[in-house]
Amino acid sequence: MPNTEKIALVPATNLERRVKRQVWALEHDFFAVTAPGLEELCAAELKALGLTQIEPQPGGVAFRGRWECLYLANLWLRTAGRVLLRLKDFRVHNWSDLPRQAMAVPWEVYLPAGGAVRVQVALRESNLKHSGRVAEEILGAAAQRLASLGLEPPVLAEGATDEALTIMARGAGRRASISLDLTGEHLHRRGYRLDPGQAPLREDLAAALLMLCGYDGQVPLLDPLCGSGTLAIEAGLLARGLAPGLGRAFKVEGLPCHRAPAFAHLQKKAAEKTRAQAPLPIEGRDRSAPALATARANALRAGLGQDLVFAKADFFKADPPAWGPGLVVINPPYGKRLGSVREAEEFAARLGRRLREAYAGWRCGVVLYLPNWAELLGLKRTSQLVAPHGGLKVTLLAGDL
Ligand SMILES: C[S@@+](CC[C@H](N)C(=O)[O-])C[C@H]1O[C@@H](n2cnc3c(N)ncnc32)[C@H](O)[C@@H]1O
Incomplete structure (x- = not known):
């Protein structure tokens, strides 16, 4: 008592x-x-x-x-x-x-x-x-x-x-x-992903890959293996200038030190900064219809229903979008999580061939399970970083095709 x-x-x-x-x-x-x-x-x-x-x-x-x-x-x-x-x-x-x-x-x-x-x-x-x-x-x-x-x-x-x-x-x-x-629930939980789909990319890593590529919404973007849509959605948030924490609560709000009027003012300013629409196309593609349904539902929850386009397509058969060149970002299936490492390596090599053949002049960002697979992609002027992801260490690689 x-x-x-x-x-x-x-x-x-x-x-x-x-x-x-x-x-x-x-x-x-x-x-x-x-x-x-x-x-x-x-x-x-x-x-x-x-x-x-x-x-x-x-x-x-x-x-x-x-x-x-x-x-x-x-x-x-x-x-x-x-x-x-x-x-x-x-x-x-x-x-x-x-x-x-x-x-x-x-x-x-x-x-x-x-x-x-x-x-x-x-x-x-x-x-x-x-x-x-x-x-x-x-x-x-x-x-x-x-x-x-x-x-x-x-x-x-x-x-x-x-x-x-x-x-x-x-x-x-x-x-x-x-x-x-003073945050509480991890910041990468933006709240839009109720259904994670298969092998989703964590939101902070998706944002990091986009930033490594220099993405600011001023180039059109394609994720041809979009899964549950994380990269496309993070791109949409960046392109709209949407503060990722706008719709959620933080631990500090329940404490004596919380300054509610200052927080409300900053929330209001953040909301005012938001662009009404992403200025350029953001497209997600996948060959799996259930993955696309998840991506669409996640995009709607993120408030990006109008900004993102999702389409069913096989990356190795479909042409690049007519609006290209732009930025193509890819989180391919990686060995430990889906299929075997060897399959994943072969997949990375096929990705590289297709990218060089059909996406010349594009900028490219890829999540790699092993850093030496970067050679398989043949990107120029690359930058990269290594970060942990679901018990693995992945390489985020950005460069030009
Ligand atoms: C690792 S998951 C991508 C996860 C996604 N970044 C996310 O956060 O949910 C790989 C995706 O590639 C798709 N995929 C595999 N081969 C494909 C192909 N040839 N063409 C298009 N999509 C493909 C799979 O259906 C799967 O959704």
Whole structure:
């Protein structure tokens, strides 16, 4: 039972003042978590949003700015998974550094009184050693801080519930950090893909391939093996200037530090920036009718029903669209997931032959299961990056035909 007498000790106005002073009036250190390999693209996205204090690091991009930067990142980032607020980043001389740092966090401005939290601990050659104790120490510090102010302490979430707020503790060598996940459900879950189809490409990787190709909606685009339509849909979002996070909720919205009017203002501005229609054709093709039905349903849910065209065609037999040349992007079946590796390699070689024969003058982006298959495609002026995808490492390759 909540202790209502104690809760009255910190009146709402007092908490609001604390939030204004300690959150909205200050700059903060944030971290956009990405799949390894996507850091530079994510940094470019943050730069395009007008942010200046940006530093790509392994596994993400550190950035510093006012509270509004968090909302911009949550709303607009296509290549990130989540946005963390760095509460503490410190050197660990001995164990007592952890409770001291954890006690110095003004938890009341971040955690809702009595809210469910989980503490996720990752230690790598850290002199903090015991992850269970790290979690206990942090939760204990937060509980003590809230209780001392007469606020109901947080409760430890049971199991993997989406309701809980995640505090993340990291320890590597002599450094440690405490962060708060302000995103919640992974950013790549844009909400349009209810039916994933077979071997779908994760949305952040699809966006990354398009960015690697320099796609901004100003060239026509074809995905001739579109499956459930992820590449075409991500292209549609980019071409329309649609913020991928516009239709979804974020964890920060339930916290005392949430600045609802600022968030609503940024949502409104994002909605106003959206183009009424993609300026140039975006076409998805597949030889499978069920895949095309899924792609159409996903595109409708993404609000791109008018922008995307889907057609049944076999890539090796059909001619390129009459509107070409443009950008052709392909996520072919890869060995481990569909069929065998050898079949996938032969498929990549056939793709290369067909691309060179029928798509000369096009720009091309391909997802490859093995990096040396790039030779099979024979692209010129290539750029590439490697990123994890469903337990594999895939190569995103961009170049000219
Ligand atoms: C790996 S899936 C593509 C997944 C897609 N990127 C997504 O996110 O859903 C490969 C797709 O290629 C299609 N496909 C295979 N051979 C094809 C061909 N010769 N012509 C057209 N489509 C083909 C399959 O039907 C399948 O949907």
